[in-house]
Structures are given as structure tokens and as C-alpha cells.
Amino acid sequence: MKQFKLLFTGLIAVILTFSAVGSDYDYVIENARIADGTGAPLVSGRIAIKDGIIAAVGEFSGSARETIDGAGLVAAPGFIDVHTHSEMITSKPEAMNFVRMGLTTIITGNCGSSRTNLSEFFQEAEAAGLGLNIGSLIGHGSVRKAAMKGIFMRTPTEEELAKMCDLVAQGMKDGAVGLSTGLIYVPGTYSKTDEVIALAKVAHQYDGIYASHMRHEDLRIREALDELFHIIRESGCPAEVSHIKLSGPTAWGRADEIIAQLDKARAEGLKITHDMYTYTASSTAxxxxxxxxxxxxxxxxxxxxxxxxxxxxxxxxxxxxxxxxxxxxxxxxxxxxxxxxxxxxxxxxxxxxxxxxxxxxxxxxxxxxxxxxxxxxxxxxxxHNMDEPDLERFLRHPLSMIACDGWPLRPGKDVPHPRSYGNNARLLARYVREKKVLSLEEGIRRMTSLPARTFDLARRGEIAKGYHADLVLFDPDKVQDPATFRDPHQYATGIPWVFVNGEPVIRDGKDSGKRPGRAVRKGK
Ligand SMILES: [Zn+2]
Incomplete structure (x- = not known):
């Protein structure tokens, strides 16, 4: 018996020795102030990452393969952008312009334009080696094109509408977060409201969101909002007003009026959120x-x-x-x-x-x-079609999230909108630090938990145990968006670490070469 006991104790000792050879955690971040993404005040504490997941937050013991000193930095959940146009991500899968400004998850398929076969899209995107995670909406314009082939300036036949509904259903089954429309673009602009309601009903069967680039963003925005309210009342979807704005001098100065119209609809029980970029210029064809x-x-x-x-x-x-x-x-x-x-x-x-x-x-x-x-x-x-006071007014609304409306870029000779390089950094530099339109914690919430919860991205957008380890470390005094309208091809600065699924894509200010991004499907 005594011998057996000795053997048993010895065995335990061997097991303990072996587990001490490996580390408890892959990475531990220490000395950073933590913004957890919920808007709660900054706290000090450590963050442990293991196998792509946040394994511990706050005070804990255990060893790390690598310890990162976050002194002077804020640790936040990786930023999430619900409004991009990244169908072509396989040509620039590292999406360094996005990652450098702290993005770890993007949603594409906006403004009615998406891939119609999302299962194929997600496979291709992952096979290309992604610098960040990508999810998608299923686009109304794209399913309309697929079903109506040829002439779009008309209502679809019953058969064509059924085909469109099938494509939306398939998109949702493949993991789309919802349905998008672009009601100023061909072919979406030719659709009547009933057609959109029919498709939104399908998206609602899968708990999808209805994200819309509305029919008007100028003086007629009130009409466009009424159409959006009608669509979600009839379909049951929550709505995301894409890139909320007042476009053109005749529409300027009405942000309060538009917010009142939105808040009235919310009081009636409709679920509506919005996204916006941090510039007074838009970009389109x-x-x-x-x-x-x-x-x-x-x-x-x-x-x-x-x-x-x-x-x-x-x-x-x-x-x-x-x-x-x-x-x-x-x-x-x-x-x-x-x-x-x-x-x-x-x-x-x-x-x-x-x-x-x-x-x-x-x-x-x-x-x-x-x-x-x-x-x-x-x-x-x-x-250049917006007014700064309107932008700030929309920004103050607690349901406005931050989204760039841009796409993956590499420095080149065209002169694109700087938002694809600077949007999130600009929020932190200009609207949090300089103009103090939002507190730091609130600015971070708009880029993290608000989009994650609204678009049903499971276990993302917060720093909490069990969440995916998508994290950014940035210097709140230095974070900056050097990209300008004249000279846009410049990465954001002051964000030395960006973790995606537990691996640093940006390590101490440099591209690590790691590509741990994944396709993210609704609720998963
Ligand atoms: Zn749009």
C-alpha cells in the first residue's frame, strides 16, 4: 500500500513537471488600462490569451509564453466595422489599411451589393489568408441582378421574386448577418417597397438585420426613413441605417430633426441603429x-x-x-x-x-x-457633401456605431477617400481626444460591443473571459490618422498591437506576417 502511495505521488509530480514545461497562457498583456468595450470606465488589470480565446482578465496567476508590456497603452476589444465593401478581399486579404487602424472584424455585402454565394465567398476568403475576420450581409441588388437578368427598371415577376427570396434564405443559412439594400443604386433603386419587405421577411426568419443605404440622404431623408420604418414594421427585422448623413447644403442643420424622427420610431418599439464614418465627405461612383x-x-x-x-x-x-x-x-x-x-x-x-x-x-x-x-x-x-455640426450630432447619439464604408487597400496611385485608412483612429484622435465629442470608453463601445451585439457576432466586441481574443493596444495620446484627402495612402499610427483570434497581426508596430482572420457567420 505504502509503495503504491509513493508511486502515485511520483506520478502526480511527473504530471506537474510536464505541465510546467508548457505555459499556462500564450500571451499575457500587463500594465495596460483596459476598456472592456461595454463603455465601463477604464480599469487596470492583466489579460491572458490562450488558444485564440481570452482566458483570464484582471488578477490571475500562471505563466505566459510571452508577456507584453502595455504601459501607457489602452487595451480594447478589436474594432468592428459593420459597413465595408470588401467583396474583393481575396485580392488584398491582409487588409493592412484596416488592421492598422485597429479593425479585427469587418462586415461586407453592404448597400445591396454582396456575393450571392456566401458559402463559397467565406471559403475563398479564408483560403486567401485573412488579416482580420470577415462577415457578410446578403445584398438585395445582387440577388435582384441574379434573378432578373437583363432589364431591371421594373417590378420582378412572381417567379423572379421567389428566386430572390430563395437566394436571401440561402445567404442567411450560409451565415449572413442580414439583408442589405442600396436604394439609390442600380438595380435596387428600381424596386418598390413591397419587394424589399418580402425579402426582409425572409431575413427575419433567420433573425437577420435589415441594413439600408436608404433611397435619399438629402432633403428627402424623412421620406426615406419612413420607408425604412415601414419595411421593418412589416418584416419584423431590426434596422441599421447605413452611413447616416445629411447630404448637400439644403439638408444641413437638420440632424436634431432626423434624430427626433428616429427616436420617435424607437419609442413605438422599432429597433433601429446607425453607423457613420468620421469624415464630412462620402465616396461613391x-x-x-x-x-x-x-x-x-x-x-x-x-x-x-x-x-x-x-x-x-x-x-x-x-x-x-x-x-x-x-x-x-x-x-x-x-x-x-x-x-x-x-x-x-x-x-x-x-x-x-x-x-x-x-x-x-x-x-x-x-x-x-x-x-x-x-x-x-x-x-x-x-x-464633400456633409456638415461638421450634423456629423457631431449624429456621433453623440448612443446608437451610432463607427464604420468606414471603405475597402481593403494597398498604397497606390489612385486617390481614394482616406476613411479606409483612418476612420477608427480619427474617431479616437479627433472626436475623443481633441473635440471631446465622446469619452474614450464610449468611443470604444461604438466600435466594439455595440456593433457586435447589433450584428450578432458571438463572443466578440468585449474583453471578457471566453471571448475571442481580438484586441487592440493603442496610445490614447498618440493615436492618429495621417491619411488625408490629398494623400490618403497612410496607415493609422499609435496602435502598436492588434490581435486577431489570439495572434498578433500587428506586433510592436510591425506587420507580423500572421494571417489568423476567419469568416464569421451570424451568431457563431
Ligand atoms: Zn452606401
Whole structure:
């Protein structure tokens, strides 16, 4: 018996010795102040990471394979951006512009445009080696294109609508977080409200959200919100107002009025959140300055229209009316980000580009130049169309989250909107540190737990035991967004560590080469 006891004790000792060879944790972060993502005040404490998961927070014992000194830094959950356009992520899977500004999870498939086969998309994305996690909405415009092939300026047949419903259902089964619409874009712009309700009902069967780039963001935004309220009342979905804004001088100064309209709908029981970027400029295709009917069909259809003098005159007259309704005399607020027919015009505004193209920058010449660019393949553009006080007012609302509306980029010669490089850093630098529009903890909540809970991203968006170890460490005094409108290809600074699923993608300020990102499916 005694011998047996000795053997048993010896065995225990051997086991203990073996477990001491490995460490208890992969990483322990110490000396950082912790913002847990819920908006709770900063606390001091340590964070342990093991196998991609936050294994302990606060006071705990145990050894680490690596200890990271976070002195002077704030540790926060990795930032989550619910509004990106990252369908092409496989071409830039590291998404370093995003990771460098602290993003660890992005949602794509916004504004009605997504891949229609999400299971395939998620597989391809993961196989490419992701620098961060990606989830997706299923896009109304994309399923509409797939079902209605060809002519979109009409209501779908019953059969086509059934096909669209099937595609939305399949997208939700494949893990989409909800349905998106882009009701200013072809082909979504041609849909009636009932069509959207039918699809939102399908998304609701899978507890999806309805995320909408609404029909109007100018003076008519009140109508657009009423349509959104109607859609979610009928379908049962919660709603996300994508990139909430007031576009054009005639709409400026109405943020309080719009927030009151939203809060009234909430008081009625509707669930509505919004996202926004931290800039007073938006970015979309140049073609959006034109009446949408002019763009129906293929490029050659557009060319045929502008070759017909009467049709061309109508396009120009309607474009001028749109411009006037926004309170503008010309297109000096529109800058070419990537001008397909003439890249040397990148970074110029429309009058500057017109001067070069036509030797005269009158409004008529500007429209000629726009039509010529569109006929030559079009351009992506930056629109300086918002007002700072409106932006700050929307930012103060507790249900506004921070999203860039951008995409994965590598430094290049085009001149894209700086939001894809700086959005989250700019929130922390300009709106938290400098203008004090939000407290640090609240700013972090808008980029972490609020998006994670709203879009049902399980165990993300908070620093808590059992959560995925998506973390950022940043210096609240130094975090900055050097990307500017003139010189956008500059990474955010002051964010020396970014962990994705427990592995540092940014390690001590440098790209570690690790690509631990995964596809994230709704609720998983
Ligand atoms: Zn949009």
C-alpha cells in the first residue's frame, strides 16, 4: 500500500513537471488600462490569451509564453466595422489599411451589393489568408441582378421574386448577418417597397438585420426613413441605417430633426441603429450625379443615350436639377478618386478636371466632362457633401456605431477617400481626444460591443473571459490618422498591437506576417 502511495505521488509530480514545461497562457498583456468595450470606465488589470480565446482578465496567476508590456497603452476589444465593401478581399486579404487602424472584424455585402454565394465567398476568403475576420450581409441588388437578368427598371415577376427570396434564405443559412439594400443604386433603386419587405421577411426568419443605404440622404431623408420604418414594421427585422448623413447644403442643420424622427420610431418599439464614418465627405461612383434611368443597362446603352441629342439634353437638365436641389452651383465638391479613362485626373475636382479636359470649367463644360468620363468607364469619387455640426450630432447619439464604408487597400496611385485608412483612429484622435465629442470608453463601445451585439457576432466586441481574443493596444495620446484627402495612402499610427483570434497581426508596430482572420457567420 505504502509503495503504491509513493508511486502515485511520483506520478502526480511527473504530471506537474510536464505541465510546467508548457505555459499556462500564450500571451499575457500587463500594465495596460483596459476598456472592456461595454463603455465601463477604464480599469487596470492583466489579460491572458490562450488558444485564440481570452482566458483570464484582471488578477490571475500562471505563466505566459510571452508577456507584453502595455504601459501607457489602452487595451480594447478589436474594432468592428459593420459597413465595408470588401467583396474583393481575396485580392488584398491582409487588409493592412484596416488592421492598422485597429479593425479585427469587418462586415461586407453592404448597400445591396454582396456575393450571392456566401458559402463559397467565406471559403475563398479564408483560403486567401485573412488579416482580420470577415462577415457578410446578403445584398438585395445582387440577388435582384441574379434573378432578373437583363432589364431591371421594373417590378420582378412572381417567379423572379421567389428566386430572390430563395437566394436571401440561402445567404442567411450560409451565415449572413442580414439583408442589405442600396436604394439609390442600380438595380435596387428600381424596386418598390413591397419587394424589399418580402425579402426582409425572409431575413427575419433567420433573425437577420435589415441594413439600408436608404433611397435619399438629402432633403428627402424623412421620406426615406419612413420607408425604412415601414419595411421593418412589416418584416419584423431590426434596422441599421447605413452611413447616416445629411447630404448637400439644403439638408444641413437638420440632424436634431432626423434624430427626433428616429427616436420617435424607437419609442413605438422599432429597433433601429446607425453607423457613420468620421469624415464630412462620402465616396461613391461619379455616375451618382446623373439621373439613374440614364444608367440603365450596359455601357453601350449609356453611350447611345448621350449620342442622341434630345436624350442627352434631358440627362443634363435632370442632373442640373439634382445639383440645384442640393443647393449647389457646380461640382467643385466632387473629387475624382480613380478616373478610369484618365488616371492623371485622380485627385482633381470636377472643375479642375474639366479645365484640363475642355479648357473651360463652366457648369455646362463640367457636365460634358462628366458624361465623357462616364462613357469612358466612369470614376469613383469623393463627395464633400456633409456638415461638421450634423456629423457631431449624429456621433453623440448612443446608437451610432463607427464604420468606414471603405475597402481593403494597398498604397497606390489612385486617390481614394482616406476613411479606409483612418476612420477608427480619427474617431479616437479627433472626436475623443481633441473635440471631446465622446469619452474614450464610449468611443470604444461604438466600435466594439455595440456593433457586435447589433450584428450578432458571438463572443466578440468585449474583453471578457471566453471571448475571442481580438484586441487592440493603442496610445490614447498618440493615436492618429495621417491619411488625408490629398494623400490618403497612410496607415493609422499609435496602435502598436492588434490581435486577431489570439495572434498578433500587428506586433510592436510591425506587420507580423500572421494571417489568423476567419469568416464569421451570424451568431457563431
Ligand atoms: Zn452606401
Amino acid at each position: 461619379l455616375r451618382q450625379v446623373l439621373p439613374q434611368w440614364a444608367l440603365e443597362g450596359k455601357e453601350e446603352d449609356f453611350v447611345a443615350r448621350i449620342n442622341n441629342p434630345a436624350t442627352k439634353a434631358r440627362i443634363i437638365a435632370e442632373a442640373k436639377a439634382i445639383l440645384k436641389s442640393e443647393g449647389r452651383d457646380d461640382y467643385s465638391h466632387v473629387f475624382l478618386a480613380r478616373c478610369i479613362p484618365n488616371e492623371s485626373l485622380n485627385g482633381k475636382n470636377i472643375p479642375e478636371a474639366t479645365e484640363i479636359m475642355k479648357g473651360n470649367a463652366s457648369l455646362d463644360h463640367q457636365l460634358e466632362a462628366i458624361l465623357e468620363i462616364q462613357a469612358g468607364g466612369g470614376a469613383s469619387s469623393v463627395y
